[in-house]
Amino acid sequence: MRLKSVNPKELSIEALRLFTGRMPLLTAGDKTACNTMTIGWGGLGSFWNRPACTVYVRHSRYTFQFMESNDYFTVSILPKERKDALTLCGTRSGRDTDKIADCGFTLCYGAGDAPFFDEAELVLVCRKLYAQDMTSEFVIDSGAAASFYPEGDWHRMYIGEVVEAYQA
Helix, strand or coil: CCCEEECHHHCCCHHHHCCCCCCCEEEEECCCCEEEEECCCEEEEEECCEEEEEEEEECCCHHHHHHHHCCEEEEEECCHHHHHHHHHHHHCCCCCCCHHHHHCCCEEECHHHCEEECCCCEEEEEEEEEEEECCHHHCCCHHHHHHHCCCCCCEEEEEEEEEEEEEC
């Protein structure tokens, strides 16, 4: 494996800019089956005094079933020159194509057999701590949210403890 293990508590500030300007891949599953998707929303910080990563997945996404049936997920940052892979993983469904094979990714596995890609620059392996559906009744700024949910296909929020990290 090309990536090296690093302590999640010692990630640099630059690594904490994961969701600003870069579109990560969210991957869930295990050694028997998995799926990946490009995500645009997320956050890093602290939750219950643990390093944490928050991601959001719509119920309609194929990755949702993998998030629901596994205790771990990964968030991977690819090099900028792999924009083609991010586009493919953000526009095609794993129900219809093997996105991992189509992108030529090399699968690796972290804690809980959580799948990630050796081609990444940075990988966070997360153990789910909390999940909750987002609903309109809790939206404070309806103007900010309205354009994202015209069909009512709301996201489920997942907060995971970052238990492993890998960097190129």
